[in-house]
Amino acid sequence: MPKGYIIGLVTVTNHEPYRPYMEQTGALVAEYGGRYIVRGGEKNVVEGELDHDRMVVIEFSSIEVAQKFYDDPRYVEVRKARQENSDGVIVQVVGYDQS
Numbered sequence: 420m421p422k423g424y425i426i427g428l429v430t431v432t433n434h435e436p437y438r439p440y441m442e443q444t445g446a447l448v449a450e451y452g453g454r455y456i457v458r459g460g461e462k463n464v465v466e467g468e469l470d471h472d473r474m475v476v477i478e479f480s481s482i483e484v485a486q487k488f489y490d491d492p493r494y495v496e497v498r499k500a501r502q503e504n505s506d507g508v509i510v511q512v513v514g515y516d517q518s
Contacts, residue, residue, distance in 0.1 A: 422514035423482030424456075425489065428471040429507030440500040447497070451488040453479045471507055482513045 431437045448455065457476040462469070479485040488494060489511070501507075 420481050421516035423479045423485035424512045424514055425453075425475075425477045425479070425485050425509065426512060427473070427475040427507060427509045428469075429473045429475070429501070429505045429509075430471045431473065431505045433504040437500055437504040440497055440504075443497045444494070447488065447491060447494050448477055451479060451484055451491075453477045453485070453488060473507075478514075482511060485511050 445455075454477070455475065456478050457474050459473050459475070462474060477485075479488065
């Protein structure tokens with residue numbers, strides 16, 4: 420079964436009220452067996468333009484698990500801090516299955 424990914428491209432507009440999102444999301448990701456592949460970090464745009472400051476890639480065992488994480492009522496509540504204090508795009512992607 421292919422893995423599932425949540426990819427976020429985000430620009431934080433209000434840093435202090437955004438902080439609870441950063442502080443609480445990691446534990447929820449771990450609870451669903453997810454792991455951060457990319458979380459912020461230094462980047463180098465080699466083609467085109469990147470309209471956001473932060474990039475996040477979270478890997479889950481499947482797209483179904485990624486969706487369960489996203490729908491968890493605790494995440495629904497904490498993600499309000501992200502939604503209200505940043506601009507961005509969040510996508511779910513099914514990983515490439517080499518079999």
